Amino acid sequence: MSIQTPPRPLDTALESASVRTPAPAKLPVPADPHRGRKAMLWGTATAVIVVLHLLAVAGTDFDPTLLVDGWQGMARFVSGAFPPNLDWEEVIKPGLDATLVTLWIGLLGTTLSIPSALLLAVLASRTTSPHPVAYQISRAILSFFRAVPDIVFALIFVTAVGLGPFAGVLALICHNTGVMGKLWAESMEETDQGPQDALATAGASRLQQITHGSLPLVIPQFVGLLLYRFDVNVRSSLVLGLVGAGGIGLLINQAIKSFQFDTMLTHIIIVLILIIVVDQASGFIRRKLAV
Amino acid sequence: MEQAALKVSSLAKSYNGRRVLDDVDFEVKRGELVAFLGANGSGKSTTLKCVAGLAEPDAGRIELEGAQLSEFSGRQLQLARSKAAMVFQKIHLVPRRTALDNVCAGALARVNSLASVSPLFFSRELREEAMGCLERVGMADRALDRVGRLSGGQQQRVAVARALCQRASVLLADEPVSALDPNAAEHVMELLAELAHNENLAVAAVLHQPDLALRHADRAIGLMHGRITFDGPVASLNQNVLDTLYSPERNAA
Numbered sequence: 001m002s003i004q005t006p007p008r009p010l011d012t013a014l015e016s017a018s019v020r021t022p023a024p025a026k027l028p029v030p031a032d033p034h035r036g037r038k039a040m041l042w043g044t045a046t047a048v049i050v051v052l053h054l055l056a057v058a059g060t061d062f063d064p065t066l067l068v069d070g071w072q073g074m075a076r077f078v079s080g081a082f083p084p085n086l087d088w089e090e091v092i093k094p095g096l097d098a099t100l101v102t103l104w105i106g107l108l109g110t111t112l113s114i115p116s117a118l119l120l121a122v123l124a125s126r127t128t129s130p131h132p133v134a135y136q137i138s139r140a141i142l143s144f145f146r147a148v149p150d151i152v153f154a155l156i157f158v159t160a161v162g163l164g165p166f167a168g169v170l171a172l173i174c175h176n177t178g179v180m181g182k183l184w185a186e187s188m189e190e191t192d193q194g195p196q197d198a199l200a201t202a203g204a205s206r207l208q209q210i211t212h213g214s215l216p217l218v219i220p221q222f223v224g225l226l227l228y229r230f231d232v233n234v235r236s237s238l239v240l241g242l243v244g245a246g247g248i249g250l251l252i253n254q255a256i257k258s259f260q261f262d263t264m265l266t267h268i269i270i271v272l273i274l275i276i277v278v279d280q281a282s283g284f285i286r287r288k289l290a291v
Numbered sequence: 292m293e294q295a296a297l298k299v300s301s302l303a304k305s306y307n308g309r310r311v312l313d314d315v316d317f318e319v320k321r322g323e324l325v326a327f328l329g330a331n332g333s334g335k336s337t338t339l340k341c342v343a344g345l346a347e348p349d350a351g352r353i354e355l356e357g358a359q360l361s362e363f364s365g366r367q368l369q370l371a372r373s374k375a376a377m378v379f380q381k382i383h384l385v386p387r388r389t390a391l392d393n394v395c396a397g398a399l400a401r402v403n404s405l406a407s408v409s410p411l412f413f414s415r416e417l418r419e420e421a422m423g424c425l426e427r428v429g430m431a432d433r434a435l436d437r438v439g440r441l442s443g444g445q446q447q448r449v450a451v452a453r454a455l456c457q458r459a460s461v462l463l464a465d466e467p468v469s470a471l472d473p474n475a476a477e478h479v480m481e482l483l484a485e486l487a488h489n490e491n492l493a494v495a496a497v498l499h500q501p502d503l504a505l506r507h508a509d510r511a512i513g514l515m516h517g518r519i520t521f522d523g524p525v526a527s528l529n530q531n532v533l534d535t536l537y538s539p540e541r542n543a544a
Contacts, residue, residue, distance in 0.1 A: 194383035201343040203373030203400025
C-alpha cells in the first residue's frame with residue numbers, strides 16, 4: 001500500500017500559473033530605417049581610428065624589435081642599481097631632505113594658486129560670470145596657463161630668480177592656476193543654480209549670490225580637485241627638479257649623470273613612498289569630505 | 292479700500308512664439324492666501340516667475356506695494372522686487388549650510404555687500420532676527436543643523452523662514468508642497484495660511500491639488516492656456532469649475 005503524497009504548494013502554483021499566463025504573442029521586429037547609415041558611421045569611425053594609429057606608429061618609430069635587441073643595455077643599467085645604496089649620511093639623509101623640498105614646492109605651488117584660480121574660475125563659469133567679455137577673456141587666460149607646460153614656466157623663472165626651489169614654486173603656481181581654474185569653473189557650471197536664483201529674487205547682489213548661493217554648493221568638489229592637484233603637483237615638482245628647481249628630482253638627475261645607479265634607486269624608492277603617502281592622505285580626506 | 296500688495300495687469304509672455312500668458316489680471320491683498328490652479332502648462336508658474344524676476348514678461352504691469360516695477364532698473368529694481376519673496380518646489384536652500392545661515396541669507400539685500408561675503412560676518416542682530424523667523428515656522432530647535440540633514444517638510448519650513456527674514460510682504464510659493472508627503476504638505480499649507488491671516492502677508496501659491504486649495508486658500512485663481520478663467524472665493528470653486536480647468540480635451544494643446 002502506498003501513501004500518495006499531496007502535491008506541494010509550489011508545484012500547484014507553478015502549474016496553475018502556466019495555465020493562466022500563456023506565452024506572449026510574437027510580432028515581427030520592425031526594420032531599423034537607419035541601419036545603413038549606422039553601419040556606415042561605425043565603419044568610418046573604425047577606419048579613421050585605424051589610420052590614426054598607423055600614422056602614430058610611423059611617427060614615433062615604434063619598433064618592438066629594438067627593445068628585444070637592446071635588452072642587455074637595460075639589464076646593465078638595472079643591475080647597476082642593485083642593491084640600492086642605503087648609506088644614511090651619503091644617500092638616505094640628503095634624499096629625505098630633498099624630498100621634503102619637493103613636497104614643499106608642491107604644497108606652495110598648489111595653495112598659492114588658489115586666489116588666482118578662484119577669481120578666474122568665477123569669471124570663467126557661465127553661471128557666475130558677470131559679462132560675456134569677462135567670460136571669454138578669463139577662459140583665454142586659463143587656456144594660456146594650461147597650455148604652457150610647468151617645465152617651460154620653470155625655465156623662464158630660473159632666468160629671473162636663479163636655480164632653486166623658488167623657481168619651481170612660481171612655475172607650479174602659473175600652471176596650476178590654469179588647470180585648477182578650468183576644473184573649478186566646470187564644476188561650478190554643473191551645479192544646481194536654484195539657490196543662486198533664490199537669492200537673486202531676495203535682492204542679493206551678484207557677489208552675494210556667488211558667495212552664498214554658488215560657492216558653498218561646490219566646496220566639496222573644489223577641495224577634492226585641490227587635493228588631486230596637490231597630488232599631481234608633488235609629482236610635477238619632481239620633474240621640475242630635473243631642470244634645476246631643486247628637490248629630489250635634482251638628486252636623481254645628478255645620480256644618473258654620475259652613473260651612481262644604486263644611489264638613484266634609493267632616491268626612487270623614497271619618491272615612491274612619498275607618492276604613496278600623498279595619494280593615500282588625499283584619498284582619505286576626499287572620502288571624509290564626500291560624506 | 293485697502294491697496295493690493297500685488298497687482299498684475301495685462302501680463303503677457305510667449306516662449307518661442309507660443310503664448311503662455313495672455314492678458315493676465317489679478318490682485319492679491321495682504322491677509323489672504325490665493326491659490327493658483329490649472330493644468331500643466333496653463334501659465335500659473337510663469338506668472339509667479341514674472342513677478343519674481345525669474346522670467347521676463349513681454350508686456351503688462353506689475354505693482355508691488357504700489358511700486359510699478361517697470362519704473363525701476365538694475366539694483367533699484369532688485370530692491371523693489373525683494374518686497375516679494377519666493378518659495379520653490381525644489382526648495383533651493385544650500386544643503387551644506389545651517390538652517391540659521393540659510394535664513395540669514397534672505398536678508399542679504401539690506402546687508403552691506405562687502406561685509407556679507409561669508410556667514411562669519413553676519414551680525415548678532417541679523418542672527419537673532421533669523422532665529423525669530425525660524426521660531427515662527429517651528430524650526431528654532433534645528434537652527435544649527437545643516438539643511439541637508441532635515442526632512443523635505445522641515446526644509447520647506449526653513450525656506451519659508453528665509454522668506455520671512457527677507458521682510459517681504461508678498462510671499463510667492465511655486466508648488467511649495469508638490470515634493471512633500473501629504474502630512475508635511477498639510478503642515479506647510481497650514482503655515483502659509485497662518486502667515487497670511489496672522490502676519491498679514493499676501494500669499495500667492497501655485498498648487499497642483501485642488502483639495503489643498505479648498506482646505507487652506509481664501510481665494511482661487513484658475514488659469515487655462517495662459518488666461519484667467521476663474522477668480523473667486525474657494526467656496527464657489529465647485530466640481531463644474533474644476534472639471535473645466537482640468538478637462539483633457541481643452542488642454543490638449
